[in-house]
Amino acid sequence: MSLVNVRKYKLDVEECWHEGGPRLATPLRVAVAAAVVKNPFTGRYEPDLLPFMAELRQLGSELSARAIAALGGVEAVQAYGKAAIVGEDGELEHGAVWHEAGGWAMREALGQPKAIVPSAKTIAGIGTRLIVPLGHVQAAYVRSHFGSAEMTIWDGPRRDEIVFGLAMATGGRVHARLGGLAAADVVGNDGLR
Known part of the structure; x- marks a missing residue:
C-alpha cells in the first residue's frame, strides 16, 4: 500500500502586467501546483522517513x-x-521530506538546473498562507529573481495532512532594477553565478 494518499490537487496561476511602472509586453506568470496528502505518521514518531520521501x-x-x-x-x-x-x-520533519522529493522531481522535469531550490515549510492549520521563496533556476545570485509565490488550501491541511507544493515563474520581479548578476549573464556552472 502506498504511503502517498492524495486528497486533492490545486493549481494557481498568477499573471502580473505591472506594479505601478510601465506595462510589460509579456506578463510575469507564477504557477503553484500543490497536493493535499494524508500524513502517514500523524501522532507518532517514525524513525525512518526515507520510504515516504522516495514515494513522494x-x-x-x-x-x-x-x-x-x-x-x-x-x-x-x-x-x-x-x-x-x-x-x-x-x-516539521514530515514536511522536510519534500526537500529531496520535490526538489529532485522539479530539477528532473526542468533539465537539471544548477541552483538550489529555495524552500519554506511550517506546521499549521487549515487555510494557512505560506509564502514560497523563488530563485533563478541556474544561478542563486540573480537578484532580480528573488521573488515569492503564495501557497494556500482553503480546507487544508487538516490535522492529519500535509500540503506539498512546487512554485515556478517565467521571470524575476516585475520592474526589477537593483543590479547584481543579470539573468542574461548567467554561466550556470556551479548554481551560484
Missing part, C-alpha cells in the same frame, strides 16, 4: 508537470521554489 518523488513529478504546462513549457521557467505545510498533528 512521483508526486513531485506530477506537480512539476502541472506547473510547467501552466506556464507554457520548460523553456518558459526561469525561477522556482518549493514548500510544505504540515498539519498540526505532524512534525
